[in-house]
Amino acid sequence: MDGIAGKSPALTWVVNISALLLVLLWTIPTFGLLISSIRDKDQLATSGWWTSLASVERNLIERSSAPDTQVLEAGIYVITGNVFGTEQGDDLGEVTAFGWRSQQPTAFEPNTVAQMNKGLTLSVGRNGDYRLTSPVEFTGSRGKRIFITSIEAPKFTTNNYNEVLFAEGLGRSFLNTMTVTIPATIIPILIAAFAAYALAWMEFPGRSILLVTIVGLLVVPLQMSLIPLLRLYTDIGIGKDYIGIWLAHTGFGLPLAVYLLRNYIAGLPREIIESAKVDGANDYEIFLKIVLPLSFPALASFAIFQFLWVWNDLLIATVFLGNNEEQLVMTGRLREMLGSRGGNWEILTASAFVSIAVPLVVFFSLQRYLVRGLLSGSVKGG
Template sequence: MEGIAGRKPALIWAVHLSVVLLVVLWTLPTFGLLVSSFRDKDQLSVSGWWTSLTSTERNLVVRAPAPDDKGAQRQEGAFHVITGNVFDGGGAGAVSAFGVSSQDPSAFAVGETAVLKDGERVSVTETGDFRIEADQPMTGKRGQRLFVTVLEPPLFTLDNYRTVLLSEGIGRSFINTLTVTIPATIIPILIAAFAGYALAWMRFPGRTFLVAMVVGLIVVPLQMSLIPLLRLYTDIGIGKSYVGIWLAHTGFGLPLAIYLLRNYIKGLPKEIIESARVDGASDFEIFVKIVLPLSFPALASFAIFQFLWVWNDLLVATVFLGNNEEQLVMTGRLRELLGSRGGNWEILTASAFVSIAVPLAVFFALQRYLVRGLLAGSVK
């Protein structure tokens, strides 16, 4: 019942539950990605992250030593025997079943004996020891194939991160990404701040038309302008250069930046602006000394979004910088680590958390200044 002390309306509870649900929906995949980044490569390829704390079932194909190999076959009493272990090539776990044919790879339980067509007998223990015996000397240049079902314990490793962090050229790509991201974040903020103030508080012909054009440019897909813009840059001599990609990111980010900052600056108390003009302050002085400090929350918010966009960008960097080893950004370097078919999932998961380390640091740093800006912008 609404209005009774100590009780909350049902709508408030619905809002709270919706927020909790959204947080879980956003956090759960990220948590799964984090867990996967520490899992063993082989286990990651056959099971989901939610099974990371339980044993994983995996099928192995092992070839026993060939009978004709020197020392592979020995005689024990009346039998000729070949022995070994299915984990000699690496790995660990407990064998739950085995087979001698790909059509039925788990036909026999551990401890049972499989009889081959030529009379040879095969058995496998839970620890992976196998034994092949026959009444007559065995011949052949190829050993018997064994299909083994193994229950592996959970395996966690740092090899995925070592592969990413120690890969050749990753340091250079990190510097290249910073070289692209920092100017591509600062330049549009500076231009948009001046433009936002002009469109909000300065009167001049065509201001309404400019605002409408800025709003219209927000919905224009950047993919439509990539090739024409690259051709223009090539004609004027800045194609495949840092200057070109700085200007490209500036152009792509300006419409949204101007729109956000203009609306924020427009909402500042009118009395402050008018008082400054009465005191003889110019528009530049009003912008630098009053508007800019009060607009810090909006500036910090856009800086976060622009930094994240440029840092995680691959398409624009590929078009305007290419795949030159000296200018390859981190997203391009991590793409190469995935392989030609993109099947190295363990690299993908570790790369995701390596690439978000800097954006997270920027977000938390600007969040502190964002709160300070909100307090500084209050009016008594």
């Protein structure tokens, strides 16, 4: 195939550039999320993430310190401070214009003195230091409004992650997701492996009907199961508990598990199994000592599928688990945040990235097995 593309340099270029475009198109959305999640939340809300390395121009409304901080200097009352906050601003931003009325928020250049009503004056320096003076004493409890336009250097921070993990309860949900995922991955593997061996190498009546049924069950929509199972759980008294969701994920994962593992185990060389039988081993011993170790690649493929599927599942968790702190999984938390924190992109992007980080690590480190599983599961007709 290389030979065909290699014949014409122009074609090679076209292929390379098209592939690059496709890859960019597919990675930019996730990349944008990652960049946004480490940006300062004010910058994130006012400029696109693709500008995150450029300085940001922002229009801010700040307030001077309260009148009780005023000092008397040579007969005039003075309030001083910094518009960027209490810590004297060094690299927080650079003021390019300021004003004192909302109609003209950019009327004055920095370091000039603005004449306000009643003899008050205001000046703001480039670094944000302001000086507000008055011939008579300032009264009231609040400071004066100061309108500034500032240029800010790009700011990156891990604050968003601190906030979502500890203040927004995502850390707790992370544990809940783990609690759901690990048993719901391991239990179906064990059960499916035994069943797959029986279907592949043991003789019994009804074997082919059973296999065909499992192939049929592969595509049964989950939606069919929700109501009957919810009613069943209520009748039995399992209610909304972890055991219920583990079993549910086991049930929904089993058809694929049995199908994948049977295909693999049935493909193992007949001689190995028959020579073991001749040596007097029964099926249980053959399965445990020979088939199970040989099936590792297929077991790994299914484990990855099931892990990703359970970790990313929202539907089953919503139906079979509660909405409380102890049970809300990450996907459920994300959904809740989309409703309650819809505009807070710093919260949403950081939370989304926390929830996709583990699957991405699993994906990139174990991709080989995932692809192998996909190929054996799909190319054969599942």
